[in-house]
Amino acid sequence: MFLRKMSNDEKAEQNVPPTEEEAVVDPWTVSGKVDYDKLIDRFGSTRIDDALIARFEKITGKPAHIWIRRGLFFSHRDLNEVLDMYEKGKKFYLYTGRGPSSDALHLGHLVPFLFTKYLQETFRVPLVIQMTDDEKFLWKDFTLEQCAVFTRENAKDIIATGFELNKTFIFANTSYFGSLYPNVLRIERCVTSNQVKGIFGFGENENIGKYSFPAVQAAPSFSTSFPFMFGKRKDIPCLIPCAIDQDPYFRMTRDVAPRLGYLKPALIHSKFFPSLQGPKTKMSASSALGAVFLTDSKEEIANKINHSYVGEIDGERSLEQNVAYQYLTFFMEDDDKLKEIGEKYEKGLMLSGEVKEVLIEVLDALVKKHQEARSAVTEEVIDSFFSTNRKIGFN
Amino acid sequence: MFLRKMSNDEKAEQNVPPTEEEAVVDPWTVSGKVDYDKLIDRFGSTRIDDALIARFEKITGKPAHIWIRRGLFFSHRDLNEVLDMYEKGKKFYLYTGRGPSSDALHLGHLVPFLFTKYLQETFRVPLVIQMTDDEKFLWKDFTLEQCAVFTRENAKDIIATGFELNKTFIFANTSYFGSLYPNVLRIERCVTSNQVKGIFGFGENENIGKYSFPAVQAAPSFSTSFPFMFGKRKDIPCLIPCAIDQDPYFRMTRDVAPRLGYLKPALIHSKFFPSLQGPKTKMSASSALGAVFLTDSKEEIANKINHSYVGEIDGERSLEQNVAYQYLTFFMEDDDKLKEIGEKYEKGLMLSGEVKEVLIEVLDALVKKHQEARSAVTEEVIDSFFSTNRKIGFN
Numbered sequence: 018m019f020l021r022k023m024s025n026d027e028k029a030e031q032n033v034p035p036t037e038e039e040a041v042v043d044p045w046t047v048s049g050k051v052d053y054d055k056l057i058d059r060f061g062s063t064r065i066d067d068a069l070i071a072r073f074e075k076i077t078g079k080p081a082h083i084w085i086r087r088g089l090f091f092s093h094r095d096l097n098e099v100l101d102m103y104e105k106g107k108k109f110y111l112y113t114g115r116g117p118s119s120d121a122l123h124l125g126h127l128v129p130f131l132f133t134k135y136l137q138e139t140f141r142v143p144l145v146i147q148m149t150d151d152e153k154f155l156w157k158d159f160t161l162e163q164c165a166v167f168t169r170e171n172a173k174d175i176i177a178t179g180f181e182l183n184k185t186f187i188f189a190n191t192s193y194f195g196s197l198y199p200n201v202l203r204i205e206r207c208v209t210s211n212q213v214k215g216i217f218g219f220g221e222n223e224n225i226g227k228y229s230f231p232a233v234q235a236a237p238s239f240s241t242s243f244p245f246m247f248g249k250r251k252d253i254p255c256l257i258p259c260a261i262d263q264d265p266y267f268r269m270t271r272d273v274a275p276r277l278g279y280l281k282p283a284l285i286h287s288k289f290f291p292s293l294q295g296p297k298t299k300m301s302a303s304s305a306l307g308a309v310f311l312t313d314s315k316e317e318i319a320n321k322i323n324h325s326y327v328g329e330i331d332g333e334r335s336l337e338q339n340v341a342y343q344y345l346t347f348f349m350e351d352d353d354k355l356k357e358i359g360e361k362y363e364k365g366l367m368l369s370g371e372v373k374e375v376l377i378e379v380l381d382a383l384v385k386k387h388q389e390a391r392s393a394v395t396e397e398v399i400d401s402f403f404s405t406n407r408k409i410g411f412n
Numbered sequence: 413m414f415l416r417k418m419s420n421d422e423k424a425e426q427n428v429p430p431t432e433e434e435a436v437v438d439p440w441t442v443s444g445k446v447d448y449d450k451l452i453d454r455f456g457s458t459r460i461d462d463a464l465i466a467r468f469e470k471i472t473g474k475p476a477h478i479w480i481r482r483g484l485f486f487s488h489r490d491l492n493e494v495l496d497m498y499e500k501g502k503k504f505y506l507y508t509g510r511g512p513s514s515d516a517l518h519l520g521h522l523v524p525f526l527f528t529k530y531l532q533e534t535f536r537v538p539l540v541i542q543m544t545d546d547e548k549f550l551w552k553d554f555t556l557e558q559c560a561v562f563t564r565e566n567a568k569d570i571i572a573t574g575f576e577l578n579k580t581f582i583f584a585n586t587s588y589f590g591s592l593y594p595n596v597l598r599i600e601r602c603v604t605s606n607q608v609k610g611i612f613g614f615g616e617n618e619n620i621g622k623y624s625f626p627a628v629q630a631a632p633s634f635s636t637s638f639p640f641m642f643g644k645r646k647d648i649p650c651l652i653p654c655a656i657d658q659d660p661y662f663r664m665t666r667d668v669a670p671r672l673g674y675l676k677p678a679l680i681h682s683k684f685f686p687s688l689q690g691p692k693t694k695m696s697a698s699s700a701l702g703a704v705f706l707t708d709s710k711e712e713i714a715n716k717i718n719h720s721y722v723g724e725i726d727g728e729r730s731l732e733q734n735v736a737y738q739y740l741t742f743f744m745e746d747d748d749k750l751k752e753i754g755e756k757y758e759k760g761l762m763l764s765g766e767v768k769e770v771l772i773e774v775l776d777a778l779v780k781k782h783q784e785a786r787s788a789v790t791e792e793v794i795d796s797f798f799s800t801n802r803k804i805g806f807n
Binding site for chain 2: 203
């Protein structure tokens, strides 16, 4: 309907390979060479431009996050409206999530959470984090008991990024479903089988849980899904930071919202964190060589970064084709230093091996800090983030 | 897949009227002249024969219920196996349900509950009653708040039939969903979109909640859906008394059970309670003239019964074509008296008006008794049947 013209099943049946223009980007697959400009056109979202960044900085009174300024969070829906309301004193809440998996988290997984933490600190607003253990169960060959273990382990990593307990609620769908179900039903009634097939490319042989799951990911976009936090209020806006591949869920959600008398959630989209094997592909946990994990030692990090992709364009050095430099755009805070490295590399005053050395130090510090923070997250701390028996406030 | 060869949508598209052999019988529609023998063949269930009735009476030490002896509960799946296990000391639990609606209950609605009550008393076993408020919401144009009111009102009628509190758990799906969800997910993962389309005739424009709902009706068939009653035990057999139109749900459930390591639920099927306007059609609450309601006064009952259908076959009086007599087969306990009325009517020694007079007295007594019992059901009593904070035992 929005995203695809032909379902995966249909393409597979007809042996149609995705063309370059049709790079597959959906919540389960990112393949092909992603052109972000084309993605904005195809999805119908809006580019974050200089005017919006200026407005963001005016309202928050601070320079925007490096990931906004550097174009890594590059697209949005209604972010301007959320800022308008915030300026008038109407606070929103943040919603993000994770499909818990057995794999150790990699650097790419950290991006939405670090950015969400920045938003929480900047706007002083509540945050809900959905762990879609039900999704993992429906899509993969795990038991519910395994998914429950992944949820706890992954939550530990999320908490380690430094969320504020008294502003943050983490929930697993299987534990919190009783509270979500009323809104899940309301959403389900507005969406047909035909529509989810169009949006998500589901085939006839997909299980019926997958058909209804989009309503489960949509539900936390509405404040009435959290009665212990917001009572019966349905007028609290929601802002969702996520990678652009999650957008189909929220296009559906925004389509349904007015019919339920709810506000459309706003979104801010990130690009994909690139693989070590090349830019414009997404880092994947299933390829050990393609990803730096948050459990890696300095030696492992060094080994991976030293083997990372460096390419040229027309025989010229290219920052775009230098994965180590691309990673620095994510994790080197200092604008001047980053600019200097970029210029030196382009002029041949710095070897790609030297850029990699800089990155190895930056990543080692980041991973060590994360490992230390993670080891301090006890079972009691996890329980307290999952508890509904408390107040979560706006101040 | 099992029930239909062509979906409703497909038939509508192709203008195919249901033939007499293909009377539509599914959980939402009973139309056409129902031939119960053909239904048994089509559904693949088993007729309750004299040998099974004899075995039932031997094990319970009592005459079987009049509705079994008179063929109103006429079909089953694995009832013999449940009896075998019961004989060896292994008790089962009962599961039945109701889609709560705004309409006052009619006589036909009472049948499964009165029969379930008989089974509970006879076997001394626990019972769970599912109120599918989510189903009503997904299929009809009600709000969840309206469905919640219908649930309480209908539960009052159900409780009034006399279920034993310490053996009976009544739940609304929207309130109990947190506990059902793990089994709902397990079932959903085993059933494809294609399969529910085949079994239930869903079209492409049905909402996605309908697609997953069959898993919700299936879940209470497994004892692990009731941890507060049965802990983690998955070896407790389930027996489901229901009208035959609900069978598609449980064919699906039985298909899935072995793949989850669960027992297949057993079933005992009733015929439909006939409309006042003619035998072999189902009483419907949406036709005020076709149904005797549990709120009717004696005058209303008399007026309806006096206008009930009386037909002949080949110019001869026919008990089968006499709705008043058919109702007596449901509600007149005394076998000898029923037989006498039947014989006298057939021989012309009793007018159809006289048969109706007898029925009016029987129904008036039944409805009065129900109204009295219903008025004694307080909000506290309802709460206690819905409570999970208690023990529900086998003795």
